[in-house]
Amino acid sequence: MSNAIVQLEALANTPPTDPVERLALYNAAKKLVTATEDPFNTICRVNGSPMILTFSQVACDLGLFEKLAESTAPLSSISLGSSSGADPILLSRVLRFLASNDIITETGEDLYMANGVTGTLACRGFQAGIAHTFYATMPCLQATPKFLADTGYQNPADVLHSPFQVAHNTDKLAYVWAMEQPKLMADFNLWMTEQHQGQKTWLDVFDLAGHLEGSSSDTLIFVDIGGGLGQQCALLKEKHPQLPGRVVLQDQPFVLPHAIPTDGVEKLSFDFWTEQPLKGSRIYYMRNILEDYPDDKALAILENTLPAMSPGSLLIIDEMIIPNSGATLRSTVQDMVMMTSLASAERTERQWEALLDRAGLRVLQKTAYNEATGESIIVTMRKNQETGGG
Known part of the structure; x- marks a missing residue:
C-alpha cells in the first residue's frame, strides 16, 4: 500500500502530458476517490x-x-x-x-x-464560464426540485415552461431573455470561444474538399443555419481558403450585425422556424441548434430544411452524442443545463437515431471529434435522395 501511495504522489507531482493518458489517469483516479x-x-x-x-x-x-x-x-x-x-x-x-x-x-x-x-x-474565458453558470444556470438548478415536483416529475419539454422561467421570473424564451443581458451574453460568447481553443473541430473528421469536388464560384457550398457570430464559416474559410463556392451565414437580424467579418462569407437574415430559402446547397450545417429544443421543435427545424435539399445535398449536424451507456461527466452536466435552462436535452445515440429517422434523414457518417465531451458530426441525407428524389 505504501508503494502505491508513493506512486500516486509521484504522478500527482508529474502527471502525464499526453491528453489520452491524462484522461485515462483522471478516470481511474475518480474511481479510486469514490472507492476510498x-x-x-x-x-x-x-x-x-x-x-x-x-x-x-x-x-x-x-x-x-x-x-x-x-x-x-x-x-x-x-x-x-x-x-x-x-x-x-x-x-x-x-x-x-x-x-x-x-x-x-x-x-x-x-x-x-x-x-x-x-x-x-485565471483564464478570462473560463472565468466567463463561471460567471455564466453562477448567474444564469445556478438559479435554474435551485428552482428545479420544486419545478419537477409541481409538474409530477415529467420530463421538461415546454420551452416556455421550465425551471428557467421560474428562476428568472420571466415568460420569455431563455435566449430572448439572455439577449437582453449584455454582460451575460458577453461572458457566454467568451466562454464558448475559450472552450474550443486548440480543440479539434468537425473539419478534422469530415472530408469537406472531397464532398465539394467540382464546385465553382457560383456553387452554393455551405449554409450555416443559425450560425450566430459566424465562427464556423470563418473556420471553414481559414482551413480551406482556396475552395470555390458561396458560403452563407444565416441568423436572426439582431445577431448578424455582430458577426465576425470574414471575406467571402455572405450574411442572410433567416428564422429557422420558416422554410429554408436557399435551395440546393452542397452542405447545410447546424451546430448546437437542435440541442436547444425538445423533439417536436427539433423536428420542425429539420422539416423546414429538408425541402431545400437537392440530391447532392448533405445536412451536417454538429452536436454532442451521449453514448447509450457510459456517458462522460461533461456530457451529462451539459444535459442537465439543457433540461433546466431550455427544457431540452443532449441526446443519446439512440435518441438521435430515432429523431433523424422521424425527420426522414439517413445517417451517412457519425464521428466524434472530441471524445471527452461527445461532440460529434452526424452527416445525413434525405432518404428519398437515394432514389433521385429532391
Missing part, C-alpha cells in the same frame, strides 16, 4: 459543490486567481486584498476553502500559491 471516500467526506463533497462555484465567483471578482498565477512567491490574504480593499479575515476564510478543494495551494499559515487549477481559472 468515507460517508462523511461524500456528504461534505456533495453539500460543498455549490460553494465551490460561489466562492470561485468571489475569487474571480477579486482577481485572486490572476494574482496568484502571476506571482512566483506565496501570497498572503493581506497582499491579495491590498488592491481591492477586501477584509483580510474574509479573504483568509475564502482562500482556506479554495485550498481545501485544491483550487489553490496552501504553502503555510495564510500563504497561498497557484497550482494547475488556479492557472486554468
Whole structure:
C-alpha cells in the first residue's frame, strides 16, 4: 500500500502530458476517490459543490486567481486584498476553502500559491464560464426540485415552461431573455470561444474538399443555419481558403450585425422556424441548434430544411452524442443545463437515431471529434435522395 501511495504522489507531482493518458489517469483516479471516500467526506463533497462555484465567483471578482498565477512567491490574504480593499479575515476564510478543494495551494499559515487549477481559472474565458453558470444556470438548478415536483416529475419539454422561467421570473424564451443581458451574453460568447481553443473541430473528421469536388464560384457550398457570430464559416474559410463556392451565414437580424467579418462569407437574415430559402446547397450545417429544443421543435427545424435539399445535398449536424451507456461527466452536466435552462436535452445515440429517422434523414457518417465531451458530426441525407428524389 505504501508503494502505491508513493506512486500516486509521484504522478500527482508529474502527471502525464499526453491528453489520452491524462484522461485515462483522471478516470481511474475518480474511481479510486469514490472507492476510498468515507460517508462523511461524500456528504461534505456533495453539500460543498455549490460553494465551490460561489466562492470561485468571489475569487474571480477579486482577481485572486490572476494574482496568484502571476506571482512566483506565496501570497498572503493581506497582499491579495491590498488592491481591492477586501477584509483580510474574509479573504483568509475564502482562500482556506479554495485550498481545501485544491483550487489553490496552501504553502503555510495564510500563504497561498497557484497550482494547475488556479492557472486554468485565471483564464478570462473560463472565468466567463463561471460567471455564466453562477448567474444564469445556478438559479435554474435551485428552482428545479420544486419545478419537477409541481409538474409530477415529467420530463421538461415546454420551452416556455421550465425551471428557467421560474428562476428568472420571466415568460420569455431563455435566449430572448439572455439577449437582453449584455454582460451575460458577453461572458457566454467568451466562454464558448475559450472552450474550443486548440480543440479539434468537425473539419478534422469530415472530408469537406472531397464532398465539394467540382464546385465553382457560383456553387452554393455551405449554409450555416443559425450560425450566430459566424465562427464556423470563418473556420471553414481559414482551413480551406482556396475552395470555390458561396458560403452563407444565416441568423436572426439582431445577431448578424455582430458577426465576425470574414471575406467571402455572405450574411442572410433567416428564422429557422420558416422554410429554408436557399435551395440546393452542397452542405447545410447546424451546430448546437437542435440541442436547444425538445423533439417536436427539433423536428420542425429539420422539416423546414429538408425541402431545400437537392440530391447532392448533405445536412451536417454538429452536436454532442451521449453514448447509450457510459456517458462522460461533461456530457451529462451539459444535459442537465439543457433540461433546466431550455427544457431540452443532449441526446443519446439512440435518441438521435430515432429523431433523424422521424425527420426522414439517413445517417451517412457519425464521428466524434472530441471524445471527452461527445461532440460529434452526424452527416445525413434525405432518404428519398437515394432514389433521385429532391
